[in-house]
Amino acid sequence: MNVESMRLINFRNYKNISLKFHKNINIFIGKNAQGKTNLMEAIYMCAIGRSFRTNKDKEIINFEKNEAYIGANVSLGDYKKFFEIKMERNKPKRIRVNKTELASYKELNTGLNVVIFTPEDLKIVKGGPQERRNFIDSGVSQIKPVYSYNINKYKKLLYQRNNLLKSSRFRKDINNLLEVFDLQIAKIGTSIILERDKYLQKLSDLASFNHTKITDQLENLNLKYMTNVPILENKGDMEKAYLELMKKNLKKDLEFGTTEIGPHRDDIIMMINNKDARIYGSQGQQRTTVLSIILSELELIKRERGMYPVLLLDDVFSELDGSRRKYLTDFFNHMQVFITVTDGEDLKSMENLNKTIYYIENGNLKLENSYDSSYR
Numbered sequence: 001m002n003v004e005s006m007r008l009i010n011f012r013n014y015k016n017i018s019l020k021f022h023k024n025i026n027i028f029i030g031k032n033a034q035g036k037t038n039l040m041e042a043i044y045m046c047a048i049g050r051s052f053r054t055n056k057d058k059e060i061i062n063f064e065k066n067e068a069y070i071g072a073n074v075s076l077g078d079y080k081k082f083f084e085i086k087m088e089r090n091k092p093k094r095i096r097v098n099k100t101e102l103a104s105y106k107e108l109n110t111g112l113n114v115v116i117f118t119p120e121d122l123k124i125v126k127g128g129p130q131e132r133r134n135f136i137d138s139g140v141s142q143i144k145p146v147y148s149y150n151i152n153k154y155k156k157l158l159y160q161r162n163n164l165l166k167s168s169r170f171r172k173d174i175n176n177l178l179e180v181f182d183l184q185i186a187k188i189g190t191s192i193i194l195e196r197d198k199y200l201q202k203l204s205d206l207a208s209f210n211h212t213k214i215t216d217q218l219e220n221l222n223l224k225y226m227t228n229v230p231i232l233e234n235k236g237d238m239e240k241a242y243l244e245l246m247k248k249n250l251k252k253d254l255e256f257g258t259t260e261i262g263p264h265r266d267d268i269i270m271m272i273n274n275k276d277a278r279i280y281g282s283q284g285q286q287r288t289t290v291l292s293i294i295l296s297e298l299e300l301i302k303r304e305r306g307m308y309p310v311l312l313l314d315d316v317f318s319e320l321d322g323s324r325r326k327y328l329t330d331f332f333n334h335m336q337v338f339i340t341v342t343d344g345e346d347l348k349s350m351e352n353l354n355k356t357i358y359y360i361e362n363g364n365l366k367l368e369n370s371y372d373s374s375y376r
């Protein structure tokens, strides 16, 4: 799959531009604050329907304007799609695919897949459990769109349950009400845990393979999914065990006004040579862990969707040392990649690869002729 072309109108610092992309490597070179990440954001939005930087669409609209537009022609194997996103101040954004309007951006999930790698991703290792849950949720959603529906439903039910717990003193019917909620929560929570567990097992095998190769057999990476609900083979039995646990914990839940049991407390433990990477990993080891995981995500999407996703590398390429950069570059043959750099020097490892380079200055683009090594 690849993004063939894109039109941006009043999108951040781009007034009105049309871009044609290379089906393999695209590079955006520019000094700081010129608009490189803005382009990554626009591509990401075509796949996921929302930004990776903000939940507020109005921030994306050019400061001086009231509307913004993204249009993108996307090739998905044998067929093509035309995505359009229109944003207006103080109105929900509108999304069209092949000129048909979608009811919500969540419906967009079945089209284009993207994997993004930014310096912020270090949080997957270093940050709190919420960062790791978000990471796993966005990974599962890309290959199983119904999953994000379940996550949203679960969050709503949990919010309502916690509100009920907090108001329990004023309600005589609290036990009956909670019973209704708990049945639904255990059902949806079980599905979420099983999906996460399945995804993480696959991801862990691939990440461990990548990590060993990147580190020249020196390090062994192991990812372990942690949940406070027992994972059982039979889904019905698991739901029952989940409900039992909720019942056992009810006294405590009522006391604190929050729900203890469930996937909102899940975490992923990342072990390098049997030591917790979050606590004992050096900055370099943590970075390599993220790289191993991101590369595994690409492979998982390929397995599930039959095509590699589009890869967005924002500000990370120059941060990697030579051998890691080489390992990453070897993946580039298979997919469309977008890379941002501030300095052309960083691109030496890609000298002989086919690519398109855009120079970016204050929301203006200059295209350097596409370079095709096969004509040399």
Ligand SMILES: Nc1ncnc2c1ncn2[C@@H]1O[C@H](COP(=O)(O)OP(=O)(O)OP(=O)(O)O)[C@@H](O)[C@H]1O
Residues within 6 Å of the ligand: 011, 012, 013, 014, 030, 031, 032, 033, 034, 035, 036, 037, 038, 039, 059, 060, 061, 062, 063, 064, 315, 340, 342
């Ligand atoms: N809504 C907006 N309207 C107009 N300009 C905006 C808007 N949002 C951000 N910008 C501008 O976009 C620029 C930042 O763009 P971007 O984040 O893409 O930079 P970058 O080239 O990736 O920089 P760096 O290398 O520092 O990461 C800034 O000049 C900022 O003022």
